[in-house]
Amino acid sequence: MKPRRKGVKHPPAARFPKKKPSIEAIMAERDIVRATIAGIPLRDREDVEQTAVVAVWNAIRRGMFRPDPRDTPRVAIRKFMHGVAWRTAAHHINSAYTRRVVLTEQPLGLLRDLVGxxxxxxxxxxxxxxAVASLPDWQREALLSVDSPESLVEYAKRRRMNPSTAASRLRIAREALALRLKRWRR
Incomplete structure (x- = not known):
């Protein structure tokens, strides 16, 4: 007997025999796929449905459909199709294309002329x-003083404070803003 390496896991043994339903049986139960992917946007639903049906067919051809003999054939295929459709929908929703797509009514050639x-x-x-709005008032005021036309010394004199104090407040406000932005972007 070979010693097993630590951390190596073997797949569990199949519990039931393989079954190969016909493509007609699969196509007859497409409504379970449609019901499972109901949360997908309408523009993508037909594509995801087609991908799920093809995935079901490929999984059956690879011998992954091993239904419980206690289930009727229709219930078994519906359970299997629901699982595959659910995983296909999750994959579609979490894909980078779906998360980052920006829809526009303009054809791609006209995007070069986009202004702004x-x-x-x-x-x-x-x-x-x-992030600036979430800072305390004195930090927000110190950050906004940088945008004013007056210098930091004039800003400090107008508020009757030492210029070093104004510079220190500005430094603290910048650090607080950087920290907030860093936390939000994680």
């Missing part, structure tokens, strides 16, 4: 504005 900030810049700007 891109979507990523808008999202980043909104994150920064939300």
């Amino acid at each position: 900030p891109d979507l990523e810049a808008q999202v980043a700007a909104r994150e920064v504005l939300d």
Whole structure:
């Protein structure tokens, strides 16, 4: 007997014999796939349904359909198709294409003439504005003083504080903003 390496796991033995239902039986039960993928956007539903049916057929051809003999053939194939459709829908929803797609009514050739900030810049700007809004008033005021036309010394004199204190508050506010942004982007 060979010694087993630590951490190596073997798949469990098949409990039931393989079955190969016909393609007609699979196509007759497509409604379970449609019901399972109901949360997918309409524009993608037909593609995901087709992918799930093909995945079911391929899994059956590979011998992965091993139904419980106590189930009727129709119930068994519906259970199997539900599981495959559920995994296909989850894969579609979590795919990078679905998460990052930006729909526009313009054809791709006209996107070159698009004027204005891109979507990523808008999202980043909104994150920064939300982070600035969540800071205490004195930190927000110190950060906004950088944008004013007056110098930091004039800003400090107008508020009757030492310029070193104003510089220290600005440094603390910048660090707090950087920390908030770092936490939100994780």
